[in-house]
Amino acid sequence: MIIEHWIGGRATGGDATRRALVYQPATGEVQHEVLLGEKSDVEAAINAAEAAFSEWSQSSLSTRTKILFSFRELINAHKDELAAIITAEHGKVLDDAAGEVQRGLEVVEYACGIPQLLQGSFSDQASAGVDVFSFREPLGVVAGITPFNFPAMVPLWMHPIAIACGNTFVLKPSERDPSSSNFVARLWQRAGLPDGVFNVVHGDRVAVDALLRHPGVAAVSFVGSTPIARHIHREASLAGKRVQALGGAKNHAVILPDADLDFAAEHLVASAFGSAGERCMAVSAAVAVGPAAAVVDLVAERVAKIRVGPGRDPASEMGPVITAAAQERIKSLISAGERQGASVAADGRDLQVPGYEGGFFVGPTVLDRVTTGMDVYRxxxxxPVLSVVRAADAEAAISLINSNPYGNGTAVFTSSGAAARTFQRGVRVGMIGINVPIPVPMAYYSFGGWKDSLFGQSSIYGPEGVAFYTRAKVVTQRWPGTRASAEASLHFPTAR
Structure with a gap:
């Protein structure tokens, strides 16, 4: 099967002559090919979006809301089918894929409240006979460039809000697991969205750079690795576009001596090894403070019980990683950590899943006594690798987090409110969990890190998402007919 673009309300091969292979990670077999779009394909999608913008941007809030509610119902009705598509191409287990769809659906539900979210303000009689009011307008054609690890959720963090605000959208999803984007495009169409408002162009850097440089694109949203985020931010900014570019992470979870270590161990395992660790919010570094280092043995005990297997098997708790290249890179970093002095408390390098020997599996791995100079930490x-760093006290743990170039998410396990407050005020990180290891904000907040984890205009979805996809107008009005309105002066105007 060849996966085509979705442009102007229909599937099309466009001008693409290049293709990429789409694997089944559990078996290592090729299951599809996806077209890699050329510059002309990107232009065709932008042209379709521009043509649709004039009418869609003037549509009523009532019209947009009805379509969004219909879209929400369609995703909810087809969430199992969408989860199965994700599992087949990404490899994550079905329950995890269903959770991804649900978290994306929450943003759709937030966007359903667009009449309230786009409400302006009004000041009566700001000056004698003068009123002032504000409202927000859409930008035009906007683009999203999304990663492989959440092929449904991350795009759903972008296009529902952008479209609800009156923009039209061009999505460039990951070429590693592209099918869910086309599935969602068809749901938009069934919901009544006019053709051209939502478009999908598959591809690689050729398509990405075409989106970044095209003058018809007003804003670009990106989620992925930090080096690419820097490139996206630089190129889009030079082209005069708004840009939000979310980069990589090294998320720490601090375990203080007063924490419930059994509770902490359970949640460390879930947050480090869920989705085979392929989450930008996964805990990849546990910082054990003093006697809390006993948590290592508890984690290792639980890791030994994790059922690793194909994502479509209901018994599997963790699936494979996305590609053979990712598998080899992960194994090499584990080996580097061991050579550099880390202690291997649980080793997943030689894992074999019976019947799936060709799959891209790496077992859950725990490395203890990791230092900040090791490759596995940097x-x-x-x-699915958890590095355990040891710290003398809470102050040293906070300092370690703050010295890291990333600032996406962090967490602390403690039973002390005072310690938690010191931690949340002391760390220079965008999203913080208190006894919550994966602190992904709900849809009515916004998602975004600090430092090398976020470049550009704003965080994603929530209130900052609405602001990102719109621009404000402020109107100062006066109507002739009163004595005050008839007076004029060469002086700079001031309120009266």
Whole structure:
């Protein structure tokens, strides 16, 4: 099967002559090919979006809301089918894929409240006979460039809000697991969205750079690795576009001596090894303070019980990683950590899943006594590897987090409110969990890190998402007919 673009309300091959292979990660077999769009394909999608913008941007809030509610119902009705598509191409287990769809659906539900979210303000009689009011307008054609690890959720963080605000959208999803984007495009169409408002162009850097440089694109939203985020931010900014570019992470979870260690161990395992560690919010570094280092043995005990297997098997708790290249990179970083002095408390390098020997599996791995100079700490591994760093006290743990170039998410396990407050005020990180290891904000907040984890205009979805996809107008009005309105002066105007 060849996966085509979705432009102007229909599937099309466009001018693409290049293709990429789409694997089944559990078996290592090729299951599809996806077209890699050329510059002309990107132009065709932008042209379709521009043609649709004039009418869609003037549509009533009532019209947009009805379509969004219909879209929400369609996703809810087809969430199992969408989860199965994600599992087949990404490899994550079905329950995890269903959770991804649900978290994306929450943003759709937030966007359904667009009449309230786009409400302006009004000041009566700001000056004698003068009123002032404000409202927000859409930008035009906007683009999203999204990663492989959440092929449904991350795009759903972008296009529902952008479209609800009156923009038209061009999505460039990951070529590693592209099918869910086309599935969602068809749901938009069934919901009544006019053709051209939502478009999908598959591709690689050729398509990405075409989106970044095209003058018809007003804003670009990106989620992915930090080096690419820097490139996206630089190129889009030079082209005069708004840009939000979310980069990589090295998320720390601090375990203080007063924490419930059994509770902490359970949640460390879930947050480090869920989705095979292929989450930008996964805990990849546990910082054990003093006697809390006993948590290592508890984690290792639980890791030994994790059922690793194909994502479509209901018994599997963790699936494979996305590609053979990712598998080899993860194994090499584990080996580097061991050579550099880390203690291997749980080793997943030689895992074999019976019947799936060709799959891209890496077992859950725990490395203890990791130091900040080791490759396994410095690199964003993006795999099922938990590095345990030891710290003398809470102050040293906070300092360690703050010295890291990333600032996406962090967490602390403690039973002390005072310690938690010191932690949340002391760390320089965008999203913080208190006894919550994956502190992804709800849809009515906004998602975004600090430092090398976020470049550009704003965080994603929530109130900052609405602001990102709109621009404000402020109107100062006066109507002739009163004595005050008839008076004029060469002096600079001031309120009266």
């Amino acid at each position: 690199e964003e591994i993006f795999g």
